[in-house]
Amino acid sequence: MAPSRDPHDERARAWSDGLRRELAARLGPAVAHAVWVTGSVGRGEAVPGSDLESLAVVCAPGDPGDPGDPGDPDDRAVRRAVASTDLSRAPWFAETSPASAADPRLIRTRAGWSTAADGWAGAPARDLGVVHLGLLADARPVTDGHGDPELLPHLAAQSVRTHPAILTDILTDALSTRASVPSRLTRTLRSDPVVDLKASVLTPVVKLARWAALRGGVTSTATDARLELAADPRVLPADRWESLRAAARFTARLRWEVRLRAGSDGPGTDRVPLSVLTTAERAGLRSAAREIAGAQRTLDYLRSSGGLREPG
Structure with a gap:
């Protein structure tokens, strides 16, 4: 993406x-x-x-x-x-x-x-x-x-x-919820899987971007700008940072599309049945979640192994 x-x-x-x-x-x-x-x-x-x-x-x-x-x-x-x-x-x-x-x-x-x-x-x-x-x-x-x-x-x-030690706590919080999208296979159990676009996909990447920004001294508030300006190739390769940006943008765009479809009856919701998404939207959302979860796994490994170096 x-x-x-x-x-x-x-x-x-x-x-x-x-x-x-x-x-x-x-x-x-x-x-x-x-x-x-x-x-x-x-x-x-x-x-x-x-x-x-x-x-x-x-x-x-x-x-x-x-x-x-x-x-x-x-x-x-x-x-x-x-x-x-x-x-x-x-x-x-x-x-x-x-x-x-x-x-x-x-x-x-x-x-x-x-x-x-x-x-x-x-x-x-x-x-x-x-x-x-x-x-x-x-x-x-x-x-x-x-x-x-x-x-x-x-x-x-x-x-x-x-107090750079606080970065460990901030990263731990960012890794506390792994990005995920449920499988439609659960429809065999006569249920319609629901994904929370904010809690399950957006919030994890927002927190990762905030951690990266605070680590790199970046004062921009926007998630996309943080992922661009605070990208450290010693932590994640450049293409992984770009993939995180793409994942955040895709999910934010889908969040708006879903709300617009809901019409004018209230603000809409972030909890979306997978059945209301198109095949392309489900595929894109799963791809976004995989990219974010993959970055989380890498950062979790670096955190536990002591492989996170201070920004230089």
């Missing part, structure tokens, strides 16, 4: 940008400047129904603020505004995630986020360090033209450079 240049690949980016800008409009200029989206929206990979995850960066007393900052909301104003913003109805169907800037633990100053990132990387078992670093790595400002749009991904990468 060669990486597709099909314009349909841009649907998730366009949807994510639209959702981000709708959130900014509803929050108002001052609060929006402080809020960052993360997760699938931050990566530019959202679909209708994707969770809306957010963080906030507020100024400490005396901080000069960012260029173009329209104000300096305090954390209470940010929490109230985020908590009262509802994008769960059509067309977005975006449910607010527990990882939200309405939570005071996810609102910090720049110095506060730096200290938190260092603590998560240094002691990941203490406070869901892998999860929290992932939120920082995927974060993107809600507003366009932000003065430092790579601030939070940079803090995540910096903390990993300081």
